[in-house]
Amino acid sequence: MHGFLSNDWAGMAMAAGVTVLAGLLFLATRRLWAAAPLLLLAAAMATGSGIHLYRVAEMERLYPAPGTFVEVDGQRLHVLIEGPENKGPTIVLFGGGHAPGTSMKFLHDAINSEFRSVLIDRPGTGWSGPARFPLSTAGEAKQMWEVLDKVGAKGPVMLAGHSFGGLLAANMARLRPERVHALVVMDATPPDVILYGPRLEELSSLSSDPWWNGLFALFAIDYQTLKGGAETPPAYVELERKIAATMGKAYAIQKVYATRPRTQMAAHSIYSELTPQGMAAVGYETGFYEGELGQVPLYLFAPQNAVGLSDVSTLRNAEQREAQRLQNFYAVARERYLDYSNNSTRIVAPADASHNFLYEYPAETTEVLRQIARGTYAPSVAAPQKPRK
Template identity: 30%
Template sequence: MQNRSHPGKRLFLLLAGLCLAILCVAGLALAVFWAPDKPLDELTARWAPAPSQFITVDGISVHVRDEGVRDDPAPIVLIHGTSASLHTWEAWVAALKAQHRVISMDIPAFGLTGPRPDADYHSPAYARFMLDLLDTMKVGHFIIGGNSLGGEVAWQVAVAAPQRVERLILVDAGGYAFKPVSMPLGFRLARMQQLSWITEHTLPHHMMEASVRNVYGDPEKVTPALVERYTAMTLRAGNRHALGQRFQQTDPGAQAASIKSIRIPTLIIWGGQDRLIPPENARRFNEDIAGSKLVMFDKLGHVPHEEDPAATVAAVKEFLK
């Protein structure tokens, strides 16, 4: 007598086999790409040499560099973007510090500063943090600039404390709603809550390299040393979890109406090849901020200050004259 399996049983066995195969592949991927958090102490020797210092602000130990002319009445304050660090400004700082005091920092959730205790990563919270940091450093008046998220924080500081801000520099800044032409793979994965456990415990080298190359106009400029730096900052304990929280709290364009209130001399620098925040947003800033100046670098991407620091800082020096 022929033994025939019930169709339901065959389907069950097929699905069970498929699930087992998926689990095996996932387990193999975890084993190959496993990358645990690194404690701060392990990173500071390599990434926080002098003049780096740590200043306590709002219960957070903040990685800060304060360089250049000590008696400058209006220091230049530079704020990095998502998943970056103060290192992104090193070439600008080197070019500016002979004539200016320049302050750069790792903002909460990124770099060596790491997560906030209260996990508040809304952009207005970042603006309050910046003012608290500058109060702690006893900086009254200042010039403020930022890239991407840092640019959004910079103009929100200018809106919140216009009497303290002498000039504003926006570099591919956030602020308006936008539709990316292309988003770095690391950002796309970090936005998926269902993958949070995996993204917080693995970090494939090719993913990090692809993410950095994605924000450059010319990906061939991305060096192994650059990828190493971004990787180290990502692995700082707590940063990957905080990045996911930051993306869940992001609301592009929520504060955009206040941009038109800015009456501070403003320089807008943008990469014409920015595929994350398109150049159309540069023109919106230029239209909404009365008297602002827009300088477009047609061949550069989302981080023009890092991709071609010499050309972009020349525009800043001209603006500061």
């Protein structure tokens, strides 16, 4: 079902199916009024689907793919690779969530004058074609290596991922540690947070809403508007403003392409990992044990404290003692990445930075990535101690 609904023409096919049902009902009853409601529904579905197809054509006309396409596991994946060859490691960037390459375009543009940089649209996102289901972080890690092989990025690779994209980068490093110049996890999603943490309303909606978003998008209907909901906290509005300012034109492109059903269906599939049951099901293939990455140079780049977590509804609604316990839990879980490699370094983001520090401090983030790629990075401060409960 996910695969069918990922196609932009699926809405028109569904409208045709309802039309056939109406025809069969008319033949069975010989009463037009009996088939009329289905005919009206089919007409509305076809109209909405036509609007959606027009919008897709417009977005593809306004924002054509800037890179090339490769075939991996029956999926057509888009990849943008720019920068000089044979001048240090190739840097591969992954954004948070199940984001397309546009989410890291600002870093890509800042470093590709010195290093070869790669952006890959994960299955179903950006300019990539529909995904093959089900999706998983471990499965995509294998696919990302195949993409790199097909575009000729066979030398040392520096993997840098933010949030859920950091977990993907870490999984890639485990598969081919001999190819990894360095692994940079930018406040990456720790599996422990999903397995042992509280059920967050935000994560629950991440795994449930996309399916409905994708279904309604086939008929040019905005499900989030239809659904309604609580007012967005001011802190989130301000963060979104900062992200938009940092990303520039790429922000508008990403927002437009995110409306495609293929993107929403892919998100629904892979975000099932962001539940205790989902992470437990893939824990062995996605999680890590201490020292599993051996001597792979691992850099945990993140805020020192759990800045911004007070904006999470579970914390806002918790009593003071429980809120503090949750803050400590998240902060400790974040540091677990340091245990995955025997050659790890902690990099502290600017003092007032949040989880999305790379958008708040793009210049500082870029400079850290450059230094790691050059092999010249040296911690300016001692790694912070893990907070105690």
